[in-house]
Amino acid sequence: MSHFMMRWQFTAGSAKALVERPNDRTGAAKALIEGFGGKLHYYYFSLGDYDGLGICEFPDSKTAAACALAAMATGAFTRFETVSLLSASEAEAAMKRAHDTKTGYKPPHA
Numbered sequence: 001m002s003h004f005m006m007r008w009q010f011t012a013g014s015a016k017a018l019v020e021r022p023n024d025r026t027g028a029a030k031a032l033i034e035g036f037g038g039k040l041h042y043y044y045f046s047l048g049d050y051d052g053l054g055i056c057e058f059p060d061s062k063t064a065a066a067c068a069l070a071a072m073a074t075g076a077f078t079r080f081e082t083v084s085l086l087s088a089s090e091a092e093a094a095m096k097r098a099h100d101t102k103t104g105y106k107p108p109h110a
Contacts (some may be wrong), residue, residue: 001057007050009079
């Protein structure tokens with residue numbers, strides 16, 4: 001399974017509901033992710049551009065995208081971003097492949 005980081009920004013309505021009825025949203029996020037065959041590793045509220053983030057696993061990118069679409073379709077978020085994550089060994093393998101693969105690509109300014 002592949003790892004992903006999901007980040008979200010709540011709508012004003014969602015933030016208002018959380019202030020009026022404080023609750024831990026980890027269970028809801030876990031149920032959503034597991035519904036798509038994934039696994040939630042971490043769930044955090046955050047400060048900054050996003051209100052929260054989760055680190056999770058999904059069988060593939062299409063499944064992660066479907067989960068993100070289902071979350072966005074609820075109308076609870078103004079932003080929802082899904083980022084593929086690579087372990088250090090996966091990143092090293094990508095670096096080696098980039099080194100070993102010769103495509104002949106030239107940048108526009110070359």
